[in-house]
Amino acid sequence: MKLTKTGFRFSFTKSVDPKLAGEVANWPFKRYYYKYHKAYGSPQIDVTPVKVESVEILKGGKVIDVHLEELKAWHIHEVKIMGLKSEDGTSLANSYFAYTLNRLLEDTPPDPLHVSGTASPKKKVAFGKPAKVIDPRGEVYQAADAKVKGARTSNSHDGYTGTGYVDFDKGNESIEWNIKSSRQGQGEILIRYALGASARPLNLIVNGEKHSVLPFPGTGGWSDWKEMAARVDLKKGSNSIVLATNGASGGNIDHLQLIGPKSD
Numbered sequence: 440m441k442l443t444k445t446g447f448r449f450s451f452t453k454s455v456d457p458k459l460a461g462e463v464a465n466w467p468f469k470r471y472y473y474k475y476h477k478a479y480g481s482p483q484i485d486v487t488p489v490k491v492e493s494v495e496i497l498k499g500g501k502v503i504d505v506h507l508e509e510l511k512a513w514h515i516h517e518v519k520i521m522g523l524k525s526e527d528g529t530s531l532a533n534s535y536f537a538y539t540l541n542r543l544l545e546d547t548p549p550d551p552l553h554v555s556g557t558a559s560p561k562k563k564v565a566f567g568k569p570a571k572v573i574d575p576r577g578e579v580y581q582a583a584d585a586k587v588k589g590a591r592t593s594n595s596h597d598g599y600t601g602t603g604y605v606d607f608d609k610g611n612e613s614i615e616w617n618i619k620s621s622r623q624g625q626g627e628i629l630i631r632y633a634l635g636a637s638a639r640p641l642n643l644i645v646n647g648e649k650h651s652v653l654p655f656p657g658t659g660g661w662s663d664w665k666e667m668a669a670r671v672d673l674k675k676g677s678n679s680i681v682l683a684t685n686g687a688s689g690g691n692i693d694h695l696q697l698i699g700p701k702s703d
Contacts, residue, residue, distance in 0.1 A: 440536045444544050446491075446507040447516070449536070453525035454500030463491040465521040466505050470514040470540075489516065500526065512547045515539050515591075533588055533611055576629065577698035578618070586615040590689075596633065597662040599693050607639075607689030616680045616695050620673040624700025628680060629668050634690030635661040641689045644681035645671050653682075655690050664693060673700060 441448040459465060468489035474482075490508040497504060510516070517537040524530050541547075581601035583592045589612030594603035605614050620626060634657045643650040650671060658665045671680070682692060 440538050446505045449503045451501050456524050456526055457496050457500055459523050460496055460503055461494050466491045466518055468518045470511055470516045472514050512543050535589055535610055577696040580616045580695045582614050582692040582694055588613045598664050604691045604693045606691050613681055613683040618678050618680055618697050620678055620699050622700050623675045625670055626673045626700045627670050627698040629666045629696040631664055631666050631693040632690045633661050633664045634658050639689045640685045642683040642685050646679050
């Protein structure tokens with residue numbers, strides 16, 4: 440899902456059915472925002488349906504441009520695509536998409552939404568304070584730089600080590616890292632996370648195969664970070680490591696460290 444001047448572009452691995460893709464009713468967009476404050480969580484505020492003006496099918500059906508009546512900065516734009524299939528009848532693996540639209544491609548207005556209080560209209564949002572990775576044991580892969588589906592990136596809590604962390608909400612959500620191993624064998628991954636609630640397990644998938652369900656117990660607070668470790672079999676070269684929701688929400692994921700297989 441990529442921002443354009445008039446809406447969003449969606450890219451697919453297969454050509455989609457042009458009749459289904461061209462139906463504007465199959466693209467029910469809405470927009471909303473969250474209230475940012477010290478306490479965790481916020482309901483969706485100012486939930487508004489967004490009219491789809493047209494759908495443009497490009498590159499033989501592998502790229503779809505959805506043109507909206509209005510794009511509004513500082514809002515999350517969300518769509519759950521209805522009934523879309525490829526030309527061979529394959530359903531979408533994931534039909535839910537959300538895009539945090541802070542800045543338009545042109546003429547972004549000032550942020551009016553995240554100002555706290557009424558004393559000063561110039562007061563900015565209080566973001567969390569980042570931290571450094573101290574004495575890393577392996578190669579560090581930030582969650583905010585990984586391939587994220589459904590979940591959102593945020594930086595409202597203290598202690599993250601990159602540009603932010605990934606905040607699981609609910610539904611079919613995942614983070615996928617593409618990590619490099621210099622040799623084949625068993626390595627260890629360390630997943631840094633924070634969870635100010637009870638345990639929220641996540642599925643661990645390694646190179647397309649389900650590895651295990653990691654428990655991710657509560658850490659005591661959303662700015663209290665701990666590590667979850669797992670031993671994984673790696674091949675030489677690129678490896679896919681995925682954390683996916685397990686029927687519920689998950690914690691905030693900061694980064695993954697890879698401790699590669701040792702030489703014989």
